[in-house]
Amino acid sequence: MLIYAAVNSNQTSVKTFILLGLSNVFEFQIIFSILLLVTYTITLSINILLLIVVRSNYKLHTPMYFFLSNLSVIDIGFSSSVVPKILANTLSGDKSISFLGCATQLYFHLALGCTECLLLAVMSYDRYIAICKPLQYSIIMNNQFCLILAVGCWVTGFGNSVILTFFTFKLSFCRSNHVEHFFCEMPPILQLSCQDIFFSEIVEYISIVLIVVSSFLLILLSYVCITLAILHIRTTNQRFKTFSTCASHLAVVLLFYGTVLFMHLRPPSSYSPHQDRVVAMVYTVVIPMLNPIIYSIRNKDIKHAVQNMIQVHLF
Template structure:
């Protein structure tokens, strides 16, 4: 990427942000700051609760720990710069800073796609093969799945960055977005972007397709097993273990598909920005709330930790 800077007239980019109205900017700053603080507290809190309570040292919460870590990092890639742009008149971002932000955005987003797939497989084994669950979901397999998530994220983001680094930027340096995403940057290039667009579409499409097929197959099997359960309480318990994950999957993949699996000609600044705000700023806040407020085990773990703290006092 740095070697291409000698062939471009654009040393820096300007992020147009979400709005030019100062009143709305201030309102968005307060709103996003509150969301950001809740995101930090929620995800750090989830990681600490799982770490401190031995009852939560299971595969399901092992994956939840990494989901909280990804959401925490994901939020830090986009939100601080967005808050700075809303509060001050500094809307520029360096060439290197922009491509770095885009690299980690793709890396973390891809890793989260496959992490959600791994969590779906974990729920499939827990419900469809409960007696073999400890044997199948061994520590070794869980670590291998997590390593695979990060490795695929690294490869996808590296390939994406290789394609984007070949682009030239001759005239405009104004990014019509609030962070450095692939679509608005492609729109700025003064060179032919068809090959890069096809490559990004294939990578994004493959990531979403493999992830969604894994999740769909897992939940079809889960649903089939649940329907075979005769007791109503048993069905409710099985559904409750999957409800949080299904909600998280719907929110994450829904906005991703809306934004990325379509040609650039259909790119709509307003609609895409709303979707982008949701999965970059709002969604990382919602995940710990979804998995904690709907989860009795997490609530009980928090109570045990608080009681333990009172005991030490």
């Protein structure tokens, strides 16, 4: 259903958007909904478990697990800003979302996405200090400095989202209200505007470069230094263990940043709805599930903490 509100005599503005969803085939919608529900349940379960374990175990009150807890909160919110609405639209058959609802979804999606980019860079810096400067680690990564870094990530992410959301929804959307996507994201929303979107795109590109690209480069620099430090480790087993852990972290980081940059740094002419849905699914649904598995569940400290918690509660 199309709902428009008059702006002037020859221009109208959309008041309700229609999210076209993941597929138009009913059977595929059911399959996708089941997969989304399973993935979302795993994401919530693992991240909440991590938060409980870190909170309840005093030995895990370290900078690394403090940042991992922040990452879990972000992943829960990041996935929750998209998946429940997809499931609701698919199951009810009503794919509409209000103008305010779309703006709210875009705001929190951008805010949490930017915050995660910055936090991943902070986490890589934390690992760099721990591996390359172990004797100075406790001095540099003290509680006050860690809190400043975490708060800085959250404030910058949510502040940046205010700017991006404003320059997206200040436009008039009079061409159509059908969003070629399964949630409200900046590139497909801008495609609906009947105004010149050049300035909004410039603001988006500047934001991506300052936050996403700079964070990504900092992470790569940190891991280069970490790799060089690993090569100086004399024990082969310890060298392989450290390298394996860093490699898995870097693989997830590359997947996350690669899909985000692909989605937001392309020229408008290369916009492809079907391709973009797959790419967006990776960093909004898959990555929030992988993060706690790669960063935490594989960690022996977390494993021992979970085992101890189960033993205490069961026996």
